Amino acid sequence: LNYKSGDPGIATLLDSLEATSLLERGANIDDNLYNKERARMTRAFLNNGYADFYANLISPLQVDTTNDATLVSLEVFLPPDTDDHVKKHVGDIYISTDYNPTNKNQSYRDTTYNGIGFKVPDLIGPSVTFETILDKVFLIEGQTTSQLALDNTYRGLSDLGVYKFISITPVQDSLDPAIIHYDIQLTRNKKWVFDTGLDFNYSTLQSQGFGRNLIGVTGSARLENRNLFKRAISLQLNGEIGAEVNVAQLDSFNTFSGNIEAILSIPRFTGFPGTLRFLSLMKIGNTPIINP
Numbered sequence: 001l002n003y004k005s006g007d008p009g010i011a012t013l014l015d016s017l018e019a020t021s022l023l024e025r026g027a028n029i030d031d032n033l034y035n036k037e038r039a040r041m042t043r044a045f046l047n048n049g050y051a052d053f054y055a056n057l058i059s060p061l062q063v064d065t066t067n068d069a070t071l072v073s074l075e076v077f078l079p080p081d082t083d084d085h086v087k088k089h090v091g092d093i094y095i096s097t098d099y100n101p102t103n104k105n106q107s108y109r110d111t112t113y114n115g116i117g118f119k120v121p122d123l124i125g126p127s128v129t130f131e132t133i134l135d136k137v138f139l140i141e142g143q144t145t146s147q148l149a150l151d152n153t154y155r156g157l158s159d160l161g162v163y164k165f166i167s168i169t170p171v172q173d174s175l176d177p178a179i180i181h182y183d184i185q186l187t188r189n190k191k192w193v194f195d196t197g198l199d200f201n202y203s204t205l206q207s208q209g210f211g212r213n214l215i216g217v218t219g220s221a222r223l224e225n226r227n228l229f230k231r232a233i234s235l236q237l238n239g240e241i242g243a244e245v246n247v248a249q250l251d252s253f254n255t256f257s258g259n260i261e262a263i264l265s266i267p268r269f270t271g272f273p274g275t276l277r278f279l280s281l282m283k284i285g286n287t288p289i290i291n292p
Contacts, residue, residue, distance in 0.1 A: 001025070005076040007084045013048055014076065017041055023061075023072055034061055041076075049087040049144030051170065051180055052079065088145040091179040092117060095133065097126035099167075099185040115141060127188050128162055132231045132267070136160060139182055157186065160232040160267060164189045193224040214254055218242035234265040 003018040005011070022037045023029060038058045045053035059075040079085060094117040100106060107122040113130040116137075120126045126133075136156030138149040150168065157166050165187040173179035197220045205212045224236040241258040 002071060002073040003076070004073065006078050007076070009084050009087070010045075010050075010076065013044065017044055023074075029061065029063075029072065037074075041074075043147065045085075046147035048146070049089065050085050051088040051145040051147075053085065086177050088178055088180050090139050090141050090143050090145055091173055091181040093137070093139055093141060093182050093184065094119070095137075095184040095186065097121075097128060097133065097186055099165075099187050127191070127230065128160070128186075128227060128232055129230045132160070133157070133186075135267075137184070145180055153184075157184075161234060161265075162188055162227050162232045189226060191225060191227050193226065194222070196221045212254075213247040214244050215247060216242060216244035216255075232267050234263075236263040236265070237261075238263070 001018060001021060001023055003014045003021075005014060017040075022033060022040065027033065038055055041058055042053060042055045057077045057079065059077060062073040062075070064071040064073070076085075096108075096119040098106075098121050099119075108119050109122045111118050111120060114134060116130075116134060118126065118130065136153065136159070138152045138156070139145075140149070143149075154166060154168060157163060163186045165185075167183075167185040167187075169183045169185075171181040171183055173181060199218045199220075201216045201218075203214050203216070205214055218240060219242070220238070220240040222236065222238050224234060226232075226234050228235050237260070239258075239260045242256070243253050244255040245252070246254050
């Protein structure tokens with residue numbers, strides 16, 4: 001097995017990929033196994049700073065059966081019109097906390113928190129605290145770019161349950177080809193949700209040879225605050241009331257029930273600003289202490 005490239009700058013990564021290849025000795029090599037290996041290699045490049053890498057830069061399998069032995073090779077091609085693969089680093093991160101392109105009258109102001117640029121509504125400020133947002137952003141300025149960090153940022157912000165749309169746009173630095181800036185636009189959902197429901201049912205109850213025809217009605221209501229204390233904490237109040245009457249005796253209830261419940265949902269991690277982002281960088285060997 002031999003992994004090769006015309007770019008000596010990726011030799012260390014290629015050696016590591018070759019040592020852990022799915023195309024191991026004795027394996028039956030087919031298109032399915034090759035596609036899995038190509039996908040694994042592509043993920044590895046994307047997670048190690050090569051943000052412009054794509055699967056077609058990996059050659060088809062090259063098999064040499066001379067000298068009574070089979071040598072399987074893969075080549076990683078150079079990107080078009082360049083001499084090497086450029087390793088990218090995270091530049092500036094800019095977050096629009098309450099992006100709303102339909103509200104033309106809203107004015108905004110720029111501010112900075114923990115080295116991150118924010119664009120917030122001018123008078124009311126951000127709908128979610130900076131700390132809550134940054135605990136879900138895993139793009140770290142100065143670190144090599146990582147598709148995993150980008151995916152975790154999407155997932156973390158989505159899991160807050162506050163935002164209707166999340167857009168993360170990589171922006172290539174105009175002067176330095178090794179720097180990518182990230183523009184994050186967050187469009188929030190409505191803070192308050194209220195809905196109601198009404199159900200009807202009909203049943204026949206057999207008892208001691210007699211049948212009773214029962215009609216029931218159940219009404220329900222739900223009131224939810226999706227963003228309590230501006231920390232993406234959800235408080236949901238549910239109420240339900242129901243009654244059932246015998247068709248033959250409409251002047252009295254056969255059964256009557258009601259219940260009220262309150263559900264408080266707190267994001268998976270709450271703590272000091274940036275704590276989760278810091279812990280996600282710490283490793284034991286090659287294994288992260290936590291995997292956000």
